[in-house]
Amino acid sequence: MNIKTVQLLKNELVSKKSTLLGLHLRNKAIELDVEETPKDSIDRSDIEESWFAKERLSQHWKVELHQIELALQKIEQGSFGICEDCDDEIPVKRLRVRPDAAYCLNCQETAEREIAQGQRPSPTKLSSRATQILQ
Numbered sequence: 826m827n828i829k830t831v832q833l834l835k836n837e838l839v840s841k842k843s844t845l846l847g848l849h850l851r852n853k854a855i856e857l858d859v860e861e862t863p864k865d866s867i868d869r870s871d872i873e874e875s876w877f878a879k880e881r882l883s884q885h886w887k888v889e890l891h892q893i894e895l896a897l898q899k900i901e902q903g904s905f906g907i908c909e910d911c912d913d914e915i916p917v918k919r920l921r922v923r924p925d926a927a928y929c930l931n932c933q934e935t936a937e938r939e940i941a942q943g944q945r946p947s948p949t950k951l952s953s954r955a956t957q958i959l960q
C-alpha cells in the first residue's frame with residue numbers, strides 16, 4: 826500500500842474518531858438532562874428505554890473507537906494493512922470496514938474455520954503475539 830493511501834485512511838480514521846468522541850460527549854449531555862428531569866413527570870419506562878438504547882450505542886462506539894485506536898497504532902508501527910499471516914496487503918475496501926483487520930480475506934477465512942474447529946484460539950481471547958507463541 827502506498828504512503829498516500831495510508832495517509833488518506835489515517836485522515837479518515839482521525840476524523841471518524843473525533844466524530845465518535847463528539848457523539849460521546851453529546852450523549853453525556855443527554856444523560857445529565859435525563860437525570861435532572863423530575864422523575865414523576867416522565868414515564869419510567871421511557872427513561873429506561875432510552876437508557877438501554879444509549880448503552881447499546883455507547884458499547885458500539887467503544888468497539889469502533891478501539892478498532893480505530895488499533896489501526897492508528899498499526900499505522901505508526903508501519904504494520905497497517907499487512908496480513909499477519911501471509912504478509913499480503915489487506916484490500917483498502919476491507920480496511921475501511923474493519924480498520925483493525927489483522928488478516929487478508931483468505932487468511933481471515935482460514936482463521937475463522939480453524940477457530941470454529943478449535944484448531945486455533947479465538948483472537949478475542951488472546952493477543953496476536955500469544956497466538957503466534959501457541960502455534
Ligand SMILES: [Zn+2]
Nearest residue numbers: 908911929932
Ligand atoms: Zn493473508
